[in-house]
Amino acid sequence: MRKKAHAFEFQPFSTKQRKLLFWWEPSSPVRDHDMVIADGSIRSGKTIAMLCSFLRWSFAHYKEEDFIIAGKSMGALKRNVVKPMQQILQAWSLPYSYNRSENYITVGGNTYYLFGANNEASQDVLQGLTAAGALADETALFPRSFVDQMIARCSRDGAKVFMNCNPRGPSHWFKKEFIDLAKEKHIYYLHFQLNDNNTLSESVKERYMRMYTGVFFRRYILGEWAQAEGSIYTGFDRHRHVWSQDKLEAYIEANPFSFFTIGVDFGGSGSASVFTLVGFTRNFKKAIVLDEYYDPDNFSADHLKGAWVQKTERWKAMYPRITDAYLDHEMLLIKSFRQATPQIPVRYARKLPIADRISATDMLMATDKLVVMENCKHLIEAFESAVWDARKPDELVRLDNGTVNIDSLDSFEYATEKHYRDLLRI
């Protein structure tokens, strides 16, 4: 037997949350709409209020029908929706049964099928359904085909679709074809901001605000469908983030290093090869970029191997606890580096999606978790000159046309990406 979920501890809903809760009630002026969309800031109470609304609506209108509950992936759905759903049902004293292997939940005769929108196979199951309603969490991260299919499946009389999301770029299909056309399409649209969640204390709200800058601040905190344009690292400031040796030594006395990593980006044609050494201080207080090797000329494998041996010998002498080196996915070079320096564990870099790396780096800067030593000139310049790729307004990618040093950024990210969670405590 699995442990029973804790009951959800409800606090009073905000005015905006109540609009979302009650929009379909007989007394509501918008009860005849077929669809509701809630967008806006992260943590503004969209998911919880939408879930309560959707469940109450489905119980009030249907006894033995099928429903769709979808998230961007099954993992995200379970974390963000299924878990609170179990807690909410518990709080309402409604018995339910959760079939974990087939991904559905039954409550009072109704069946709620769970979908990860990123899963090709789930589309087949979706196609076979005739549903009375759907709830989509973080919808702007779904493939468009899934959303269209989901809406098409809601064909029972009186069916309604509930969708929420955080903002992305202004020309994203969900913004243009659902939110901008809400009136024409008879969609009830609600925009949430941090203040629409009464359960966040002022200090928690302030902490969120401090965590983001630039386009991330506009999207996640202000809730705007903001374009990513111009500089990427607007939070980077030489006076704050770049340290001298004296400053480092003073800091390290009270906050010693705990271990070190190296990130390596191999130059292809026209780009540089970069190694970046990062030190992590005790309890992940800070990530400090200590040194870089930057080779614009490239690129014979032997030359690079020689540079690697030389550089890492020097680094090892100063900082013996180098626990990992993360390399770009070039198998032959990984092999040759492993041979050359058996005392340093050489691994494949994770290569998280670029938007996640940028967002995490932005947060590291905003929360003063990141320090760059003044000798790391190329990385400093790379932070200052990196710009968004305006040709791809819907994706968060940086311009890569040879004018900006992407290689230093990649190399830095390979060294740090494994520890984003530890550093940011997210």
Ligand SMILES: Nc1ncnc2c1ncn2[C@@H]1O[C@H](COP(=O)(O)OP(=O)(O)O)[C@@H](O)[C@H]1O
């Ligand atoms: N009425 C409420 N009572 C208790 N907790 C709430 C309430 N509304 C929101 N919360 C909590 O606030 C946090 C953020 O809410 P959530 O709905 O997940 O925001 P969003 O979907 O906008 O990111 C969650 O931890 C959620 O449980």
Ligand SMILES: [Mg+2]
């Ligand atoms: Mg949410």
